[in-house]
Amino acid sequence: EVVAPALTTPNYQKLELALHQWRQNELEDEALRDQIAQVETNMNGHRQVNKNEMEDTEGLTEQEQEVTLRLLGMIDVALEGSLAALEEMKLYWEDKDMDHLDRGMAMMGPPTQQMIEAFLALQSITVEED
Numbered sequence: 001e002v003v004a005p006a007l008t009t010p011n012y013q014k015l016e017l018a019l020h021q022w023r024q025n026e027l028e029d030e031a032l033r034d035q036i037a038q039v040e041t042n043m044n045g046h047r048q049v050n051k052n053e054m055e056d057t058e059g060l061t062e063q064e065q066e067v068t069l070r071l072l073g074m075i076d077v078a079l080e081g082s083l084a085a086l087e088e089m090k091l092y093w094e095d096k097d098m099d100h101l102d103r104g105m106a107m108m109g110p111p112t113q114q115m116i117e118a119f120l121a122l123q124s125i126t127v128e129e130d
Contacts, residue, residue, distance in 0.1 A: 007116045011039045011082070012108060015089075019101060033093060040086050047079050067125060074118040081111030 008016070018035035021027040027035075054072045057065040089104030091097070 007113070009112055009115065011042050012112045015039055015105065015108065019105060029093070033090070036086055036089055040083065043079050043082055043086070047076065050076055050079065064125065068122065071118045071122045071125075075115055075122075078111040078115035078118065082108055082115070085111065 014035060018027060018032055022029075022032040050072055054069060054076075057068055060068060085104045085107035087104075088107055089101050091100040
């Protein structure tokens with residue numbers, strides 16, 4: 001049984017919905033694969049934005065830079081975990097073993113939670129600055 005994170009992201013929700021629809025035979029294999037690919041594209045985009053933010057800490061105090069870089073680092077690790085989960089899910093198309101989809105969703109939970117926690121912490125820092 002997949003344990004959903006306490007808070008989710010739009011990407012997680014998109015995957016959850018796509019898998020549910022697929023299980024109800026409302027989505028074909030190809031449509032599910034497209035949804036997974038879309039989420040993967042989103043996450044790779046997040047990674048690039050994250051990388052840019054890590055390189056641009058101008059205007060932050062040394063302490064703010066340290067905390068910001070640590071949190072952005074946590075987000076990057078979470079994105080890496082999420083991308084690994086998507087890779088697991090894509091193995092379904094190699095052998096049609098549905099366990100890959102379940103394992104991938106289970107793997108997606110912890111990084112999703114990490115990402116949200118790091119993002120909320122990051123927001124609380126930037127809110128204090130304004």
